Amino acid sequence: MSTSTEHVAGVRPAGRSRRKAMSREKLVGLAAVSPSVILLLLWMAVPLAMTLYFSFQRYLLLSPGSRAFIGFENYSFFLQDPAFLMALWNTLLLVGSVLAITVIGGIGMALLLNQRFWGQGIARILAISPFFVMPTVSALIWKNLMMDPTSGFISWALASIGLQPVVWFTNWPMLSIILIVAWRWLPFATLILLTALQSLDEEQREAAEMDGAGALPYFFYIVLPHLARAITVVILIETIFLLVVFAEIFVTTNGGPGVQTTNIAFLVYSQALLQFDVGGASAGGIVAVILANIVAIFLVRLIGKNLEA
């Protein structure tokens, strides 16, 4: 639509005054954008540079005298720490499992909720609600009211159909975290995919029906390709948030038992604010940034493409 960059101002006085007007506009534009740019620079670039700087130092808050430059020692220590490997694995496991649950479940829920049925609007609101629940609340409600081995609702439900109750956080700590986090993000995926589904052409649907296409071919050849872009967006955005899941772990397991539910975000936190090892925590932070960047590159590209369209 409006892709022209040449007539930025739209004001078209002749000759010299026109050029003058243009440059004045540009100055105003620059002045309007720069506060945001400066703030974001201060907020991200400066602390990030500090993290990078700390990561090459021995810097223990409890013995400030021992501060010194130690090269890559923090990194080699961090990368050889079995807790780090466990945290890396847990991070990937959490991201991968929640993505699988939310994308597959989200497609199913979006298809279900996109039908016309009685009370559709209310059902939709109920299904999407978990996304608005703050992480500390969802984690504690699940841990106690739902998953408690003696009085939790799930234990009662399992017992009433003759099954043994599950001691969730002792026997399946990571699975418990995955379920809690997935409960919050499944509605997100549903919401995005539902929005994308609604733009699917009614005509296309009717045409497919006329051609006698069955439900499955219709789904695989028309619906799924139509959703491809939205699915990509869901995967990328969820990955950004799932890489740094923190509150759910903080209030339920505190990373335990042992380090069984420690992800990289939690490891960095415990290194910094529980063990007061600024250097080590910074090295962990940089590792987390690198991980996130790998995802971010894809996402920025995808959205950048969309910006041109």
Added chain:
Amino acid sequence: MHNREMMARAAWGTVAWLVALVMFFPIYWMLITSFKTEGAAIATPPTFLPVHPTLENYAAVQARSNYVLFAWNSIVVAFGSTGLGLVVAVPAAWAMAFIPSKRTRGTLLWMLSTKMLPPVGVLVPIYLLFRDWGLLDTRIGLVMVVMLMNLPIVIWMLYTYFKEIPRDILESARMEGAGLWQELLYILLPISLGGIASTVLLTIILAWNESFWSLNLTASDAAPLTAFIASYSSPEGLFWAKLSAASTLAIAPILILGWFSQKQLVRGLTFGAVK
């Protein structure tokens, strides 16, 4: 034939309702538990409606800890960060939408990329700086952090709304001799009021539920509800009904806001990639 189709439709509708109820169940359970006595909250078999509904848990939440203070902190952080964010973001989004330059696209994508930086990457220096500047456990500190955290989303959302405004409208105002501020205040803001309202709604929801920084940077004075609820993770005796009451109070306002803002949420959270 026709009949069978009706049957199938009703069956799938029922499945949809079942799924919706399962998803909502933990929230329902929390709400119900908040009206039970502590004894009834852990009783087996549980009751699906409170037999002797009581409000004592809500009173106990305030008595046990100063709930009103935490709620006030949440309100200050949500509205303060949103308001400050708008002041910075509106001019930026306006300039990028209406006076694009060669750098605009790069700037937008760079802003987006700052949102992708994991907060743990900057936790250590921010914590140390806050400690040195006396900003730990202060409302102003948390307001600033949350504002900056949401700033890229706010700019992006406003940008996508501003882009949809026909440029002619602003141009004709300028022809009439409207100055810059007049153009912003009297033309742009009224036209894009809907878009701005959506942006505000989304930002408030995100700020209200923000838990990483609030858990790490606040303790008792400036703790918002997210951090306050976390204090229930080390229980003292029977506490489920009180936890439920505190949780219900904490999520109710945002749940209701969220119901009204589903569409805008999609747009904001996908940076305009899905509308």
